[in-house]
Amino acid sequence: MKLLLIEDDASMQAALQRALSRRGMEISACTDGRLALAQWTAVQPDVVVLDLSLPGLDGLQVLAQARRQGLSTPVxxxxARGTVGDRIIGLNSGADDYLPKPFDLDELEARLHALSRRRVKASMESTAHAYMAGGLRYEKESGAIYHQGLVLELxxxxxxxxxxxxxKPGHAVSKERLxxxxxxxxxxVQYEAVEVVVYRLRKKLAGTGVTLVTLRGLGYLLKVDA
Structure with a gap:
């Protein structure tokens, strides 16, 4: 399990890194709320452990921004904020679980594994109703297309x-059908308007692992890069 630990208390962070690493987890750590989103995107963790009292950006702000950006990682x-009101606010902001300090390490590990299993199950269910091409994933139910876990802005x-x-990557679709x-x-609107949309889309697909190819007389297809 890849775990991102966003915690500004140095002693707590070090203790958790040691303990969870011994239990087979791969730990990345961040101490500043302003840097958390960039590291979250770069690491692509299976689960995020998030403290609320962070310098730079409060933990709830980090969580809200992550959800707005399409980061669906379980959190x-x-x-130490352990009141019922704080728990409700955290869960309503997009958290998946809440554990107040002080806590039992075995309980923390059990909850992390439960979140990881839930993520795997959700991913399998999502893949069953999704189309993949290169680094893109199209979820037919929602209509959204993702690249590296983030919604592609189109x-x-x-x-x-x-x-x-x-x-149907690799299969041509006629200009008329498009x-x-x-x-x-x-x-x-003239048929040539499709070419304008193709031109703009082709630029946005740079770096996604797919290329929009023009086939003269046949139409267009999506080619997965080697």
């Missing part, structure tokens, strides 16, 4: 075009 709040027309291509999907019911 266990570990804090216009509605770019999204419609990419959705049509990602369900026009119907991207510009539904817009008879006054």
């Amino acid at each position: 266990l709040i570990l804090t 216009t509605p027309r770019e999204l419609a075009l990419l959705q049509a291509l990602i369900v 026009f119907e999907l991207v510009f539904p019911g817009e008879a006054e």
Whole structure:
């Protein structure tokens, strides 16, 4: 299990790193709320342990920003703020579990494993209803397309075009069919408008592991990079 520990108390952080590492976990640590999101994105942990009293940015602010950015990693709040009100605020902000200090290490480990198992199960269920291509994942139920766990920022027309291509990577879709999907019911728009959407989308796909390819006379396809 990869664990991101966001905790500013040096002694607590060191103790948890030692104890959880001995139990087979791979630990990354962060002490500043302002740096937490960047490290969260870089590490891509299985579970995040988050303290609320952080310098730079409060733990609840870190959590709220992470959820807005599409970071869905399970979060266990570990804090001295142990009132019922604090727990409700934390859970309503997007946390998955809450453990007040002081705590039992065995209970912490059990809760972390439970969150990790829940994440794996959710991932398997999500994959069953998702399409993958390169570094992209298209969740058909929500309609969103993700890259490295973050929602890909696309216009509605770019999204419609990419959705049509990602369900069959490597297979050409005609310009006419794409026009119907991207510009539904817009008879006054010319077919060439699809090319404008393709041009803009192609630039946004740079670095995602896929390339939008033009096939003269056939249409367009999504090619997974080698």
